Amino acid sequence: MQESESGRRVTLADVAELSGVHTATVSRALNPAARLKVAAETVRRVEAAAHALGYVPNVVARGLRKRASMTVGVVIPDLTNPFFPPVVRGIEDYLQVHGYTALLANTDEDDDAEEALVTSLLERRVDGLIMATGRHGDRPVLRRLQASGVRTVMVNRDASPLPFPLVTGDDALGIAAAVAHLHDLGHRDIVHIAGPLDLSTSLVRADAFTAAVRARRGIRGRVIEASALSVMAGSEIAPFLLADSPPTAVVASNDLLAIGVLRALKAQGRSCPEDLAIVGFNDMPFAEDLQPPLTTVHVPGQAMGTAAARLLLDALAGDAPGAGAVVLPTSLIVRGSTGPVRR
Amino acid sequence: MQESESGRRVTLADVAELSGVHTATVSRALNPAARLKVAAETVRRVEAAAHALGYVPNVVARGLRKRASMTVGVVIPDLTNPFFPPVVRGIEDYLQVHGYTALLANTDEDDDAEEALVTSLLERRVDGLIMATGRHGDRPVLRRLQASGVRTVMVNRDASPLPFPLVTGDDALGIAAAVAHLHDLGHRDIVHIAGPLDLSTSLVRADAFTAAVRARRGIRGRVIEASALSVMAGSEIAPFLLADSPPTAVVASNDLLAIGVLRALKAQGRSCPEDLAIVGFNDMPFAEDLQPPLTTVHVPGQAMGTAAARLLLDALAGDAPGAGAVVLPTSLIVRGSTGPVRR
DNA sequence: TTGAAAGCGTTACCAA
DNA sequence: TTGGTAACGCTTTCAA
Numbered sequence: 001m002q003e004s005e006s007g008r009r010v011t012l013a014d015v016a017e018l019s020g021v022h023t024a025t026v027s028r029a030l031n032p033a034a035r036l037k038v039a040a041e042t043v044r045r046v047e048a049a050a051h052a053l054g055y056v057p058n059v060v061a062r063g064l065r066k067r068a069s070m071t072v073g074v075v076i077p078d079l080t081n082p083f084f085p086p087v088v089r090g091i092e093d094y095l096q097v098h099g100y101t102a103l104l105a106n107t108d109e110d111d112d113a114e115e116a117l118v119t120s121l122l123e124r125r126v127d128g129l130i131m132a133t134g135r136h137g138d139r140p141v142l143r144r145l146q147a148s149g150v151r152t153v154m155v156n157r158d159a160s161p162l163p164f165p166l167v168t169g170d171d172a173l174g175i176a177a178a179v180a181h182l183h184d185l186g187h188r189d190i191v192h193i194a195g196p197l198d199l200s201t202s203l204v205r206a207d208a209f210t211a212a213v214r215a216r217r218g219i220r221g222r223v224i225e226a227s228a229l230s231v232m233a234g235s236e237i238a239p240f241l242l243a244d245s246p247p248t249a250v251v252a253s254n255d256l257l258a259i260g261v262l263r264a265l266k267a268q269g270r271s272c273p274e275d276l277a278i279v280g281f282n283d284m285p286f287a288e289d290l291q292p293p294l295t296t297v298h299v300p301g302q303a304m305g306t307a308a309a310r311l312l313l314d315a316l317a318g319d320a321p322g323a324g325a326v327v328l329p330t331s332l333i334v335r336g337s338t339g340p341v342r343r
Numbered sequence: 344m345q346e347s348e349s350g351r352r353v354t355l356a357d358v359a360e361l362s363g364v365h366t367a368t369v370s371r372a373l374n375p376a377a378r379l380k381v382a383a384e385t386v387r388r389v390e391a392a393a394h395a396l397g398y399v400p401n402v403v404a405r406g407l408r409k410r411a412s413m414t415v416g417v418v419i420p421d422l423t424n425p426f427f428p429p430v431v432r433g434i435e436d437y438l439q440v441h442g443y444t445a446l447l448a449n450t451d452e453d454d455d456a457e458e459a460l461v462t463s464l465l466e467r468r469v470d471g472l473i474m475a476t477g478r479h480g481d482r483p484v485l486r487r488l489q490a491s492g493v494r495t496v497m498v499n500r501d502a503s504p505l506p507f508p509l510v511t512g513d514d515a516l517g518i519a520a521a522v523a524h525l526h527d528l529g530h531r532d533i534v535h536i537a538g539p540l541d542l543s544t545s546l547v548r549a550d551a552f553t554a555a556v557r558a559r560r561g562i563r564g565r566v567i568e569a570s571a572l573s574v575m576a577g578s579e580i581a582p583f584l585l586a587d588s589p590p591t592a593v594v595a596s597n598d599l600l601a602i603g604v605l606r607a608l609k610a611q612g613r614s615c616p617e618d619l620a621i622v623g624f625n626d627m628p629f630a631e632d633l634q635p636p637l638t639t640v641h642v643p644g645q646a647m648g649t650a651a652a653r654l655l656l657d658a659l660a661g662d663a664p665g666a667g668a669v670v671l672p673t674s675l676i677v678r679g680s681t682g683p684v685r686r
Numbered sequence: 687t688t689g690a691a692a693g694c695g696t697t698a699c700c701a702a
Numbered sequence: 703t704t705g706g707t708a709a710c711g712c713t714t715t716c717a718a
Contacts, residue, residue: 291634
């Protein structure tokens with residue numbers, strides 16, 4: 001029998017009354033850990049009563065008492081960026097198995113929004129935070145988090161100089177592979193389209209690009225900074241690529257930027273990879289179905305999410321200070337958007 | 344001055360002590376609604392104290408007292424399905440503006456997982472639920488929700504016979520447009536690849552297909568039911584399409600299925616739209632960048648999310664019983680995957 | 687093995 | 703306008 005639709009929710013007290021014992025006893029009987037210390041017969045009676053009343057424990061009340069909400073805040077820039085859904089799934093799946101729930105928040109790369117969201121999450125007493133909105137520089141939000149003592153893990157983007165544990169992909173490796181691949185195909189004039197350079201990911205990739213180019217003789221490597229990690233930003237960069245001394249290949253800091261370039265290229269009636277070879281980054285879902293199929297660096301988004309969640313929960317459980325960094329491998333996936341340099 | 348890193352969190356009592364008033368007064372001074380009934384001077388003192396201590400209200404405790412968690416459960420099949428991120432964003436954005444937070448849960452179309460997740464959300468005393476996992480049939484989860492009295496809104500998929508309010512796209516309209524488009528192009532033998540027919544969306548689309556075909560003379564229209572709304576399921580269907588009496592065009596129940604067919608087609612060395620015209624459904628992000636660009640029915644996912652959140656919050660605010668259904672318009676987007684019938 | 691009582695951090699009611 | 707008290711639903715110590 002469930003509680004009636006309009007009826008008051010049933011509480012421990014109700015169960016206690018029906019089973020003729022004290023609420024404390026009900027609490028113990030229903031708690032797997034403490035159940036041992038309760039007479040088997042009592043446990044049976046309590047469980048029967050709880051079931052009969054359709055009792056649903058109030059985790060919020062429990063949390064208030066135990067000072068743990070069993071809740072984790074997940075702050076990302078934009079769920080609509082195809083890189084993030086797998087990350088969030090990874091986080092969620094891990095949390096769920098361990099009894100935690102995710103509170104999701106999108107900042108849209110807006111600092112004020114982020115402030116407000118973090119405030120809201122703190123007010124909700126999340127036990128920990130996973131942030132995918134790291135940027136370089138000593139930002140107030142992160143300082144606040146640090147001061148508040150709420151366990152925080154960064155995913156994908158770093159937040160130095162603040163010392164939060166970080167889960168990331170081996171971006172440098174991926175970029176190096178991309179440059180090597182293009183070099184092997186005969187490309188000697190390559191442009192890297194970087195994301196905003198205050199994002200650690202952008203910076204790491206740009207630096208890796210420069211290093212990779214420098215490590216090979218006879219390559220010209222230029223870096224252009226895009227205004228955002230978006231399709232539009234990619235399209236806006238394109239004219240510069242196609243102007244005076246156009247490169248034969250481009251390595252973009254993410255797939256969105258690559259798609260932007262691709263669109264602009266098509267709009268001009270040029271084709272990829274013949275007129276311009278393009279390498280993306282992230283291997284977003286369906287990158288293989290694009291026109292042309294996108295050569296890109298695969299980043300294990302879901303695994304990154306899982307790792308971040310694990311790092312956080314470990315820190316929450318033990319009082320381990322939280323590891324420094326977890327770096328997951330990346331790999332270049334060669335598809336149709338790259339080919340031998342023309343002539 | 345923030346509380347120290349390891350220090351106890353600061354509470355109303357701390358603020359009360361520092362400002363020399365009772366906790367009840369602090370509560371009132373900090374509550375915008377009750378602030379009026381507090382001396383301006385007191386308000387100022389309290390605010391100063393709160394600020395000085397870095398006081399962060401405990402929304403959980405407040406919720407316990409007010410019997411409202413300001414929290415909404417969002418249950419979707421799989422965040423990794425590109426249809427859902429925009430929906431979730433729509434929900435989130437609306438909730439956030441209104442002071443609510445979303446608890447996200449993925450069921451992976453698994454009934455047991457769904458049961459467990461809903462239980463967990465109920466234990467967390469969500470004020471309402473938005474479910475994108477509707478199916479036809481009188482499922483226990485939904486019965487439970489109904490019995491629990493927790494306000495619930497369905498998005499995208501219906502859950503009849505259970506009478507939950509529903510926000511959906513005008514699928515029939517979209518399918519009709521697709522069939523008309525193919526007919527205009529000369530196609531006379533069209534197959535509809537339906538999703539599992541216990542999903543309301545699949546059923547509605549299949550019925551609309553049959554009706555649209557019937558409304559035109561001289562078209563042969565067949566319906567094949569796929570095992571899931573996934574790329575793989577689409578690929579598995581493809582052999583049947585390419586066998587004995589192949590149609591000249593296909594209308595898929597969603598984009599994933601369409602992509603599956605596309606991949607199978609390519610694997611066989613056939614091409615789209617020449618050998619087979621394909622229409623998808625949903626207009627997933629980057630559908631326009633696929634090879635070939637996918638003709639598909641645009642469904643306003645984000646708007647659906649927003650509408651669902653609004654419906655729920657309205658129901659939560661007033662005691663309005665919640666409207667029956669909101670139907671958002673869809674539209675056919677013609678791109679490269681459809682063309683005139685060959686010969 | 688069970689009960690009593692206190693307390694988690696708020697808000698709401700009733701008095702003053 | 704403010705203070706006191708109780709209550710939200712639970713867990714946990716301490717006694718019995």
